[in-house]
Amino acid sequence: MSAANGAAVASAETAAPGTPDAPTPNDRRGARRAVTAASVGTVLEWYDFFLYGTAAALVFPALFFPGEDPLTGVLLSFAVYATGFVARPLGGLVSGYFGDRVGRRRTLLATLVVMGVATALIGLLPTYEQVGALAPVLLVALRFVQGAATGGEWSGAVLLALEHAGTRRGIAGGLVSSAVYLGLILGNLAFIVLVAALDEESLLAWGWRVPFVASVVLIGVGLYLRAKVDESPEFLAVVREGRRARQPSRRRSANRGT
Structure with missing residues (x-):
């Protein structure tokens, strides 16, 4: 941060209420709206992400990795679960790039849509019994998209x-x-309710799909909230001042080297 920017931040922090530099009611409402939308969207995204973990223990070994050894099916199911963690750094890099180029708000709307579509598609996947080895391949691909x-x-x-x-x-x-x-x-609650309400046959036949497909409705709520959030004031300031980098990752690397 430059000396000028540091002085501006210090001035804003110490300004008395009612002065031009003090946060206005609109600023505070915008901040609350942004924090609420970010938090709710995060709840929904991680609901989708962790939903796979519960399904990996309860139903995926039998549906996507059937075999003579049940333990092998469980291990393969959790190996696919780990794929999401492998993809997370890549997703952070890509989203960070577009966040610096097109804005935080648009990028977050995109990640919410991608996560919701990937989760719903997992709920619609055919099983190993229906399409053979293609089923776990598709599961791995969608789990990677979830992680990113x-x-x-x-x-x-x-x-x-x-x-x-x-x-x-x-x-x-x-x-x-x-x-x-x-x-x-x-x-976890989604599957607790299903296990309590359904017998094993119904759970394996169709019940496990419900929490995944329901993600479409939940993501719609998140999109509604985030569509009402203004773009980040710091990003808008960068755009106004013409400081937006064409290659943000390269610029950061150059700054670290200086």
């Missing part, structure tokens, strides 16, 4: 919340971080 979308979502949601939060960045960051665990709880 989550990597972009996590970094982008935190960034959007912090850049809107002004001097309350600690609270904003904490709320978005807590949203991850709410997603985990929701993903």
